[in-house]
Every structure is written in C-alpha cells, then in structure tokens.
Amino acid sequence: MAFPSGSRAPFAARPEATRGRFSPEPASRTRSVFARDRDRIIHCTAFRRLKGKTQVFVAHEGDHYRTRLTHSLEVAQIARSLAHALGLDQDLAEAIALAHDLGHPPFGHAGEDELQARMAGWGGFDHNVQTFRVVTRLEARYPAFDGLNLTWETLEGVVKHNGPVSQRLDEPAWRAIADYASGRPELDLDLGGFASLEAQVAAIADDIAYNNHDVDDGVQSGLLSLDELAAVPLIGPVLAGVWRDWPGLDARMARLEAVRRMIGVMVEDVLAETERRLAEDGVTSLDDVRGARRTMVAFSAGMLAELGGLRRFLYERMYRHYRVNRIRSQARRILAEMFDLFVAEPEILPPEWSARAMTDDPVRRARAVCDYIAGMTDRFAIEEHRRLFNLDSALDL
Structure with a gap:
C-alpha cells in the first residue's frame, strides 16, 4: 500500500475538512490549518522550555544528551517520514509530534512521578493532560483567546495519540478534557475512539526515537558498552551487521551507525505492519480509523518481542543504575x-x-x-x- 510522493491516502486527515478551532479565526493565505498549528507550537514558550528539560540525564550533566526539545525534533522527523510513506498529512503528524511533550515537568519521569504523588488528592497529574492545559489555557500569547487555539484534529492527537482514554474519565484531570467543548458538540473529542493515523504515527515515532536515543545516550554516558549491547535483542544483530560491513570501525562511529540502522529497521517494520492492518481491517476512510477495533499504526509481534528484550535491558542497566537513581x-x-x-x-x-x-x-x-x-x-x-x-x-x- 505505497502512495506516490505528494498523493494523499483516503484515510488521511484533510486540512480543508477540519472541524475547526474553539475560537473561529480567518484562514491563513500561506499555510494549511495544520501547518499553522505546527508553527504556533514551535513559537510557544513551552516549546522553548523543552531545551532545558531532560529525559534520563539532568541538563547540567552534559551538552550532548537528549533534551525534551531535541527529542521532540527527532520524533517529528520520524513522524513526517512515516506520514509521507503512508500518504498522510505530514503537517498534522509533525504538529502532534512537536506538541507531545509540552506538558512534561522538569527532571523527566522522576519529575512526573513526584507531581503525581503531590497531586494525588487534588486532581492528579498526567503529562498528556498537562500538555492539553498548556495548549488550551496556560500559554498566553494571543489577545483573543487563551492557549494556542489549535484545531480539533491536533487537540485530538495530543490527547489520544496513545489510544482511547475514556476509561480514565474517573480521574478529575481527564474529566476536564471531556468537558472542554461543553455545549459545542462539533468539538467533542470523543475520548472513546481512536485518533487519526497522523496521531498514531506521532505516538510510534516517539517510541522509535526514545528507544534508539536512550541506547545512544546510555553508551555516551558510560552506563552501557557496545560489547554488552552485542548480546541484546534488536540492537545486537544490528551491531553485528555494522561490524561485518565495517571491520575495525571505531566505537563512536559504530554506535552512531547502529542507531541509524536500528531506526531504519523499526520504521520499515511499522510501515509493513500498518499496511497489513489497514488491508486486513478494510480501513478506507478516516471514520474507519476512528471506529477501528485496534490501533492501526503499530509494530509487528516480532518487533514488539525484540523491543521488550531491549527495554528490559535498558531498565536494568540504565534506568535503574545507581547514578540515575541518585539523580531521580x-x-x-x-x-x-x-x-x-x-x-x-x-x-x-x-x-x-x-x-x-x-x-x-x-x-x-x-x-x-x-x-x-x-x-x-x-x-x-x-x-x-x-x-x-x-x-x-x-x-x-
């Protein structure tokens, strides 16, 4: 199910068919509504702050580790590539990818865990809900409205890129999202359905980026070594291929080449599995996507098994290393x-x-x-x- 460059799949989101914005605005002469969303995200204060928010390592530990900003840019690049190959709207996929971490607090998952604990009696904390608060309320840049006044499709992707969330409506923070468009049924986010394929692309691009870049940062930090990784699922066979093609390659270049190849392997797996699911489930429209029985953009069962092995290794050897535990x-x-x-x-x-x-x-x-x-x-x-x-x-x- 390949789509020629520039063509649009029948299940792609269409900017001309947007459900609109909470506060109506005149159209831009130069950009689609989704491109305009992307640009507003890039220019907002919360996006700039991502340069000082980190994933595993705290900002002062080194200049070359990923920050939330560089991670978001890498996710956006992978999302655009996947969207292009699937005939989806690349601007919408990119906008959702760039926005997906806007609600993360400082200090990565340790910061989120602590705010969850502190807010347990007062409505809870979830970084996806916080992202929604940022783009609908907390950003103050426009005299006519709070937030960024993003399109319904981008908000849907921000909230549901990991799948339906209706099961979480007993949590006060998520109930606030359900009430966001109270009285405006055309803007109901339908929290029980799946989001667009563009949102699903952004979600899996996040998985691809952080798995690869945590390997990269882990080796740079000295917490992991290439010799150890040689026996780990997914990255081990890739490393073996690098050393086979480039005997004697130095460790730094081997690491970079292995990460580059692993991204490629994961992207190709997602494309093959997504095309298989779309065909198997007879998905031919955006309504089919939203009413589907499962996520359409996904890894194959074989890739999930290998990713499980890699993640277990990273958890044991990196995420719970005593140095990382001290930081947390x-x-x-x-x-x-x-x-x-x-x-x-x-x-x-x-x-x-x-x-x-x-x-x-x-x-x-x-x-x-x-x-x-x-x-x-x-x-x-x-x-x-x-x-x-x-x-x-x-x-x-």
Whole structure:
C-alpha cells in the first residue's frame, strides 16, 4: 500500500475538512490549518522550555544528551517520514509530534512521578493532560483567546495519540478534557475512539526515537558498552551487521551507525505492519480509523518481542543504575520541597502565579502550584530550590 510522493491516502486527515478551532479565526493565505498549528507550537514558550528539560540525564550533566526539545525534533522527523510513506498529512503528524511533550515537568519521569504523588488528592497529574492545559489555557500569547487555539484534529492527537482514554474519565484531570467543548458538540473529542493515523504515527515515532536515543545516550554516558549491547535483542544483530560491513570501525562511529540502522529497521517494520492492518481491517476512510477495533499504526509481534528484550535491558542497566537513581532521588526531593512550600505559602510565588494560588480552594491552589512547577526547566528548578532553601542564597531572592 505505497502512495506516490505528494498523493494523499483516503484515510488521511484533510486540512480543508477540519472541524475547526474553539475560537473561529480567518484562514491563513500561506499555510494549511495544520501547518499553522505546527508553527504556533514551535513559537510557544513551552516549546522553548523543552531545551532545558531532560529525559534520563539532568541538563547540567552534559551538552550532548537528549533534551525534551531535541527529542521532540527527532520524533517529528520520524513522524513526517512515516506520514509521507503512508500518504498522510505530514503537517498534522509533525504538529502532534512537536506538541507531545509540552506538558512534561522538569527532571523527566522522576519529575512526573513526584507531581503525581503531590497531586494525588487534588486532581492528579498526567503529562498528556498537562500538555492539553498548556495548549488550551496556560500559554498566553494571543489577545483573543487563551492557549494556542489549535484545531480539533491536533487537540485530538495530543490527547489520544496513545489510544482511547475514556476509561480514565474517573480521574478529575481527564474529566476536564471531556468537558472542554461543553455545549459545542462539533468539538467533542470523543475520548472513546481512536485518533487519526497522523496521531498514531506521532505516538510510534516517539517510541522509535526514545528507544534508539536512550541506547545512544546510555553508551555516551558510560552506563552501557557496545560489547554488552552485542548480546541484546534488536540492537545486537544490528551491531553485528555494522561490524561485518565495517571491520575495525571505531566505537563512536559504530554506535552512531547502529542507531541509524536500528531506526531504519523499526520504521520499515511499522510501515509493513500498518499496511497489513489497514488491508486486513478494510480501513478506507478516516471514520474507519476512528471506529477501528485496534490501533492501526503499530509494530509487528516480532518487533514488539525484540523491543521488550531491549527495554528490559535498558531498565536494568540504565534506568535503574545507581547514578540515575541518585539523580531521580534528588530531583524528587527538589520538587517535593518546593511544592509543599508553595502550597503552604503561595504569597512567595512570582506575582502572576501567586495571584492564581492565593485562594481558599485547596484544589485550585495546588493546581496553580503544579502548573508553575511543571513549566520549570531542570536548571530553573535547581536554582529556584537553592534560592528558597539555601540560606547562603538569601540575597538572591
């Protein structure tokens, strides 16, 4: 099921058929509605902050490790390539890919875990919900509306790129998304259905990017070695192929070539499996995609098995390495101490945030504190904690 360059598949999202924006706007003369969404995401403050938010390693540990920004760019590149090959709308796939991490707090998954714990009694925290809050409310760039006023299709992709979420509506944060378009049935996000193939492409591009780049960063950090990886599923056979084709290749170049090839192997697997599922399930329209019984853009069973082996290796040898555990522990303490202090003393927040937090409603106060902390970069969180808790920094307040 290959589509010639520039052609559009019958199940692709169509910018001219968009359900529109929450606040109607005149069309752009130079860009489709999805390209306009992409550009708004690139220009927003939350996107720029991603340069200071990291995945596994904290920002100050080295200049060459992935940040959320470089990761998002890499996800977008893979998503565009997949969308092109499948005849999908590349601008929509790219927009969703670029937006998918906007709600991540500082310090990667350690930061998310801590905010989940702190917000447990006040509506919870989920980085996908936080991304939705960023693009619909927290970004303040336009006089006519809050957020970025993205199209329905991009919002759908942000919320449901990992599949239907109706089973989570007992969580207050997700209920807020369900109520977003209250009174506007044409903008109902239909949380029980699947998102577009463009959104599914962005989701699997995220998986491809982080699995490959965690291998790359792990070797650069010294936590992993190429000799160890030679016996690991997926990456091991790829490395063997590199050394077979380039005997005596130095370790740095072997690592780079192996990661490049592994991305290619995973992309080809996704294309083959997606085309198989589309044909097997008789998907011929976007409505078929949304009403499908399963995700259409997926890895094959064989690839999933190999990825499982790789992920188990990374979990044991990298994500739970004592050096990474120390970083996680320190990061969680930083966020926990700041959260508790700000909830107890909201008057010490910066003025625009204290105005939101100075309320007798404990849920609203906690959410304002959570929004402030979630927007921090790693470096800013470290410095803010130092200003608040280090007596030697009193004059920096």
